[in-house]
Amino acid sequence: MREHTLEPITPQEAKETYLDERENARYATRRTIEDVVELFVEWTEEDGIENMNNIRGRQLRQFKNWCQNTSDNNTVSLNGIMSAVRRFLVYCVEIEAVYPSVPNKTPIPNVPDDEDVSDEKPSDELVEAALDYLETHEPCSRRHVEYRLIKELGNRVGAIRAIDVRDVDVEEQVIRLRHRPERGFPDERGTPLKNGTDGQRHQNISRGLAELIRRYLNSPQRHDVEDKFGRKPLLTTENGRPEITTIRRDLYKLTRPCEFSGECPYDRSIDTCKATKSRYASDCPSSHSPHPLRRWSIEHQIESGEPKDHLADRVDVSVPVLNKHYDRRSEERKRKHRLEVLEKIFDGYGDPEATIDAGELVEMFLNSDGTVDTEALVEYNADREDSASTESKAEETETAKEQSEQGTEESPPEDQATFDRFSDGFTSPLHPVLVPVFAGIAASGQMLRRLRREFGALTSSPGTALRPSRGRVLKGATAYTLFVGLIAFNLVNLGLVPSGVL
Template identity: 30%
Template sequence: MSELQSMNPEEAVEMYIETRKGDTADATVQKHRYRLQKFLEWCGEADVDDTTQLNGRNLHKFRLWRKEDGELAKVSLRSQLSSIRTFIRFCENVDAVEQDLHKKIELPDVSPEESSRDTVLEPERAEKIQTFLQRFRYATREHALFELLWRTGVRIGTARSLDLEDFEEEEERLRIRHRAESGTPLKNAERAERYIAISTDLTAILSDWIAQNRPEVTDDHGREPLFASSRGRCSKSTLRRTVYRVSQPCYYGDSCPHDREPSDCAAEGYAGGQKCPSSVDPHTIRRGAITHFLSEDVPEKVVSDRMNVSGKVLERHYDKRSEERKTEQRRQFLSNV
């Protein structure tokens, strides 16, 4: 066993942040920095000036300290503790804390109702899924669907509604249409109809999905669905199962955060993906995509039009940026005024 090396908490946090830069989206790095500032604040109050002082007992005290914030939702507490857990794992790797200390950080259980309202797919995790799919599942339905949902933020019903003719490859865009009479209504009916510009990369993925792997089928109305199985147009439940599966950490190569063995896990495979505590539903991807767009300084009106959501609903239900993040973004725009 390696001998522990003394390190100041501030130094450890800066080393961790520098390590994440370049490998992780800037917005994600910033979120980790915000969350770890709370940890450093607690270290100051608790007189923890050396990482070797950290143990299961005082990390539990930090958890209680954060829990005392009555305005902190349980799902937010879970996210913050998850970030601390990842940081502690990094400290283990540089011999700054005892091995396996991260396992002593208990994450609060979050009900599906609490989770569905507040959680987002973080850019860091989306990048991991994208990297895996690009390398090992290129141009499959899983790959095409996930990339479409993350890069456009559309609802799962919108993705299901797309036909081959709605994919305008040369113009690099998608045409969204309300076609209730033939089985693919949109949530906001005709008001949801629009064009969505897509990137060259996404255009290539969709094109290769169509050319290489998409079954040549029509649906019950004679239309050619973009997302198809051998039976025709994919159902919403099929597309949801796909999302649950590709968002499981064990699927894209991460270790199981729940210390389960895949061979004994009830959530293994497409049928059980929804049972995984770490899998996400399509709407969580939508919230994550919208928050990511906003964090990258895309104007709210552009996001509102692209994602087909009103400004009021956008602010109330989809914008999950922290108040600190919003403040810093406003500062950038106003610094020269």
């Protein structure tokens, strides 16, 4: 057979052989392939093209124009359609249905960098109002669990549908997501994850979510059933595991304002509005599919200071995708988040009182491999802010209680050293005993500043972690040893610790 000789084949036949070739593709990918290739075949039938051999660049441009004129596809959607058609044509080259140059003639629209970034998400008020409605009117329902899983974890619909009862440990507060793409039943799929086995992960969940799942598992509202593969799904319907369309419909219905507030912000009559019917819930201007709620969750976690490398694993997207599609913070807000880390580590940044003591810094936030645990640092910051007012009130209450019980302030034991007793024993600030004490304090300060500089060198960029060289490790360890030694020297001079102990 001569090179570039084509074998006649109808578009329908080419479609069927291509789908057979892609039979093992992931479920979502196969659905996209089927939809696009079916659309292409529909166009060929309408245009009277009965042989794939006749497809050229001109025909492909006509197909693109047809897609634009017969639907409301935006640039992003049209880009996806034409890209899928090009992959189909590459296969057609392999089976000698079109000429080798044809795939490269596919007109694929360029998508501007900011056009493929969707900002659609519910408002904070809507998110909380819908959750309040569920907790009041549908506690421990399937829809309640669906909503909390997406709101708290930022999971995709396919991921929460995939959860089995055995994947949840409410005592350990963890969900283990697994890729299980079983086959064997017509039109029945297993529970694949979007990124296959790469999307498998263990997720920590809050005590509140764990308790909600426990109550849902014991609720009479839940159907204790198995799916067609003999597995026990967490989320159930009376017929087994819910479909993705079922979960989407649940969210569309829930996020209508008339559903959780009984009012319509668009001055529509609730009695006659088409969107009040379940099948038309998506027609409500305020209703949302699960993905905008996922977006809200991811953006909320970023705004709360969750490190992106940890968040990327949690929600199964890369850090570059988080930066492009989900980090909507202003540059000023990003700066303030970085400052929260800087002021804990370095002198001279932000609130001076927020800088952590070097010894505490090493113990709390330095990993065994010499890297900085930024997540622990963020949690420390949040815990300090949350507990500050509580501790202050508790101290005031405790002091008042002690004074009322004792009547007078209790004196310290005779053998306990205090600063007042220590200072009363000397009549001159130049007493010889004070000289080594002040010298030790000054030297300790120098060691502390040196230790901070060494620690700062390990964290030259907030949010990153560098492995130190051997020389730097030795210098840091030496500085820390000297620092501890000088503290011990001061304690001996003050008489707070007997010299024999050290």
